Amino acid sequence: MATLxxxxxxxxxxxxxxxxxxxxxxANVTNLGCGLPSFRKTGTTICGVVYKDGVVLGADTRATEGxxxxxxxxxxxxxxSPNIYCCGAGTAADTEMTTQLISSNLELHxxxxxxLPRVATANRMLKQMLFRYQGYIGAxxxxxxxxxxxxxxxxxxxxxxxxxxxxxxxxxxxxxxMAVFEDRYRPNMEEEEAKRLVRDAIAAGIFNDxxxxxxxxxxVITKDRVDYLRPHDQAxxxxxxxxxxxxxxxxxxxxxxxxxxxxxxxxxxxxxxxDTS
Amino acid sequence: xxxxxxxxxxxxxDSRTTTGAYVANRVTDKLTPIHHSIFCCRSGSAAxxxxxxxxxxxxxxxxxxxxxxxxxxxxxxxxxxxxxxxYREELMAGIIVAGWDRRRGGQVYTVPVGGMxxxxxxxxxxxxSSYIYGFVDSSYxxxxxxxDCLQFTAxxxxxxxxxxxxxxxxxxxxxxxxxxVERHVITGK
Numbered sequence: 001m002a003t004l005x006x007x008x009x010x011x012x013x014x015x016x017x018x019x020x021x022x023x024x025x026x027a028n029v030t031n032l033g034c035g036l037p038s039f040r041k042t043g044t045t046i047c048g049v050v051y052k053d054g055v056v057l058g059a060d061t062r063a064t065e066g067x068x069x070x071x072x073x074x075x076x077x078x079x080x081s082p083n084i085y086c087c088g089a090g091t092a093a094d095t096e097m098t099t100q101l102i103s104s105n106l107e108l109h110x111x112x113x114x115x116l117p118r119v120a121t122a123n124r125m126l127k128q129m130l131f132r133y134q135g136y137i138g139a140x141x142x143x144x145x146x147x148x149x150x151x152x153x154x155x156x157x158x159x160x161x162x163x164x165x166x167x168x169x170x171x172x173x174x175x176x177x178m179a180v181f182e183d184r185y186r187p188n189m190e191e192e193e194a195k196r197l198v199r200d201a202i203a204a205g206i207f208n209d210x211x212x213x214x215x216x217x218x219x220v221i222t223k224d225r226v227d228y229l230r231p232h233d234q235a236x237x238x239x240x241x242x243x244x245x246x247x248x249x250x251x252x253x254x255x256x257x258x259x260x261x262x263x264x265x266x267x268x269x270x271x272x273x274x275d276t277s
Numbered sequence: 278x279x280x281x282x283x284x285x286x287x288x289x290x291d292s293r294t295t296t297g298a299y300v301a302n303r304v305t306d307k308l309t310p311i312h313h314s315i316f317c318c319r320s321g322s323a324a325x326x327x328x329x330x331x332x333x334x335x336x337x338x339x340x341x342x343x344x345x346x347x348x349x350x351x352x353x354x355x356x357x358x359x360x361x362x363x364y365r366e367e368l369m370a371g372i373i374v375a376g377w378d379r380r381r382g383g384q385v386y387t388v389p390v391g392g393m394x395x396x397x398x399x400x401x402x403x404x405x406s407s408y409i410y411g412f413v414d415s416s417y418x419x420x421x422x423x424x425d426c427l428q429f430t431a432x433x434x435x436x437x438x439x440x441x442x443x444x445x446x447x448x449x450x451x452x453x454x455x456x457x458v459e460r461h462v463i464t465g466k
Binding site for chain 2: 124127128130131134135155157159160161162163165175
């Protein structure tokens with residue numbers, strides 16, 4: 001008598017059942033004829049600048065899956081703590097989850113110390129975690145915020161190295177954005193000038209890099225307030241159609257008209273109620 | 278690179294970090310303080326050397342508190358060597374440890390890739406070092422003064438930065454002696 005396999009209830013924890021199947025699929029890619037799905041990456045332009053009263057962070061809003069735009073308006077500036085925000089480039093899931101994890105840990109730390117968290121703390125937590133994973137977590141971050149020691153800006157690479165600088169750019173559009181910064185950055189700018197500079201840097205990334213596009217998000221962090229400007233600038237609005245290809249009634253003249261009615265009888269009628277509970 | 282003189286050490290580094298052909302940071306500070314009078318010059322993978330330096334800074338700070346006196350440069354060098362040798366397969370880090378302590382004065386120790394530890398009066402490291410071995414070997418004389426050492430280091434680094442694509446930016450120098458640390462920056466201007 002054949003043994004029946006009973007469906008086991010999920011015991012919790014990660015189910016490794018699909019790993020064998022995935023490995024087999026990966027090995028047989030050429031036989032299958034189609035490609036494996038790729039990760040959703042955020043081919044991105046993100047940047048940050050330190051100005052007189054604080055930091056300005058900027059990001060584009062395009063998320064790509066290979067050569068197709070997966071999300072036209074995704075949010076790349078993530079919340080870490082009330083005074084610290086982080087832009088993320090690289091694998092979308094990695095940046096999202098990493099920033100959420102550190103945000104959670106930082107909140108617990110802040111409650112334990114009874115103080116506003118410092119940007120250096122967030123930087124340490126992020127770099128130590130990314131180093132532990134030896135670069136397998138593809139998260140390139142621009143971390144900025146204002147704490148008791150003033151405004152700070154860090155760039156954090158997937159392998160866990162960090163740089164503390166007055167202006168940073170990351171992502172596929174970073175070269176275009178850095179060109180704008182290197183030309184126009186000055187120390188101790190005013191807020192409006194800093195916002196304009198970041199906006200222009202992201203715009204350079206959007207228009208010159210294929211992986212970046214759509215709108216520009218800005219986040220201005222000062223000692224007293226945070227302005228999350230989403231969207232700050234809708235640089236790529238969908239065009240309005242100026243003409244119509246439909247022909248008007250009467251364009252084609254009618255010469256003759258012949259009507260043939262089709263006689264149909266109802267054969268069967270059945271009603272199926274939908275479960276709308 | 279690092280040079281010993283009577284009464285301290287002179288250390289220097291360039292300031293370029295690259296990701297492939299792009300210069301990620303043109304004003305990097307590769308001279309990292311490990312303790313008040315002990316510095317390390319980092320070369321190789323930035324992530325690896327930053328992580329190692331942070332770990333050693335913590336261990337040395339702890340050790341200094343336990344001892345209740347400034348730790349020895351040799352101790353710092355050994356902590357680096359311990360980590361670099363143990364994880365030699367996973368790491369890519371070439372480190373020069375230099376500093377001043379009361380027992381032996383100015384000392385320079387080199388911990389290249391692989392985790393060897395040796396003390397030398399002059400040490401060079403990094404991708405640009407290959408271009409200046411000749412200059413260093415012919416130009417170095419034992420018993421140079423502090424200013425001679427500064428001049429020598431700046432000259433050597435400039436020559437390396439001229440020839441090596443992965444080196445560039447500004448020349449960062451530091452003098453570590455009994456009186457503390459004095460830092461200099463030499464820009465292109």
